[in-house]
Amino acid sequence: MTRDGKLGGAMLALLGTASLLTAWQLIISFGLVPEASIPTPWSVAQALPALLTDRDFLNGALDTVTSWAVTVAIGSSAAVVIGLVTSSVPFLRRPTAVVVDTFRSVPATALIPIGVVFFGLGSQMKISIALYAIFWPILINTVYGVASTEPMRLDAARSMRWPWWRRQVFVILPSAIPSILTGIRIATGVSLIVIISTELLGARNGVGTVLVQYTQALRPDVVYAGVLLLGMAGALLFGLLVQGERRLVRWASVG
Amino acid sequence: MDLVVDDISKTYGQGAAARVAVTSASLTVGAQQLVSIVGPSGCGKSTLLMIMAGLLKPSSGRVALGERRVDGPPVGLSVVFQDYSRSLFPWMTVRRNLTMAAAAYRLPKAELKNRVEQALTSVGLPASGDLYPWQMSGGMQQRVAIARALVVEPTVMLMDEPFAAVDAQTRADLEDLVLRVRDEYKVTIAFVTHDIDEAVYLADRVVVMAAGPGRILEEIAIDLPKPRDQVETKLDPNFAALRSEVFRLVMRPGTTQKIS
Secondary structure (H helix, E strand, O other), X not given: OOHHHHHHHHHHHHHHHHHHHHHHHHHHHOOXXXXXXXXXXXHHHHHHHHHHHOHXXXXXXXXXXXXXXXXXXXXXXXXXXXXXXXXXXXXXHHHHHHHHHHHOOOOHHHHHHHHHHHHOOOHHHHHHHHHHHHHHHHXXXXXXXXXXXXXXXXXXXXXXXXXXXXXXXXXXXHHHHHHHHHHHHHHHHHHHHHHHHHHHOOOOOOHHHHHHHHHHOOOHHHHHHHXXXXXXXXXXXXXXXXXXXXXXXXXXXXX | OOEEEEEEEEEEOOHHHOEEEEEEEEEEEOOOOEEEEEOOXXXXXXXXXXXXXXXXXXXXXXXXXXXXEOOOOOOOEEXXXXXXXXXXXXXXXXXXXXXXXXXXXXXXXXXXXXXXXXHHHHOOOOOOOOOOHHHOOHHHHHHHHHHHHHOOOOOEEEEEOOOOOOOHHHHHHHHHHHHHHHHHHOOXXXXXXXXXXXXXXXXXXEEEEEOOOOEEEEEEEOOOOOOOOOOHHHHOHHHHHHHHHHHHHHHOHHHOXXXX
């Protein structure tokens, strides 16, 4: 992108944010929504420093981020390995498809009560439910990626007398990587949503739990500040993932 | 080493859905010869090449490289595929593409390194090792594909319509490149093409195939002087005569007397 393009982009982003804040303020000023349910942008901004120095919030955030990182790490590696194995064994393909189609239709959040019964209210429950949510999309993307391997490349590898494992590692896996990364990117967002949902619905620790406490203490300004922070963290994360993905599979975009 | 194809047939599918791709094809590619296999689309020439490469099992018949029966990709045989963009590994640099081609050969490191650089030089890309294939033009990518085939110093190189996707000038360059590396690496080549000029220009012998069912129609010796030259050779009246002969066989197999 050119320098002017970047500058223009920044200007547009600034303009968008400014109009959003103005609209927000106007809604309150005109009394469209009672002030008790929407705090003013200014009071939310004022609540930010308090929230960022709140030990409970910081501990909660750490707990959420840890659960989330563990989920993505375990979920991705398990789903990718299982995806690669089931794809390479022809008689496993059909049963895998049936299982995947059945289980992925069950929304993960519907399993929260069962998770609570099984694992209690700790991190184990959060991670298990989130794992369930992200396992299927990554698995499906892995299987799809493997299936998209160019047959001519496999022929080339065979003509070079590559054994099975070398074809898996150096042809099939790289061919599947763009699709796998898409799956992981989706999973990263989904797992964060699911983990925060479990926290809002009863888990003992985490950002969501702290936000529930502030809601009960009638501090919507702090709650909004928290949501704002989560949004910014999510956007940053997404940006980093897309960057990393581009760097890793430069060849895929060119074709 | 001779590459001998003995009475190969290949049928896809079974029963009523069976489709005969090649029927009782026999040919011999003598050591360091270049044999072109030419024919209309659907004549089974690529199928035959894939069987010769050990990538496809014939329904009957056998292929032998020297004394050894081919029942899988043999040592010392390289394949250059039709479409470089689908056969090179885009996630590897050119150098790594070449290095990996010899992965199964367990060469000493220094030796492998030399061979890779030598292959790149032979195809006229001595300074391109660090590029990725997709950063190169089509013609350059096909050179990389040829270099990749040369790294293992093959006794036989099979080429499946390798220049179908490049423009005419590049194609002429690449044809001469094939003749050059044939002499440099002393390699036996079977070259599948649908281009009659190309088949005659390159070959010591042209094998003409016909479709429906795919079969070998005729073999024609090409006794044009060597080295071949894109201008001189093609001005040679013998070239025109041979070209017309092949052309007649490819275009109108029904009018010749030689079908058995």
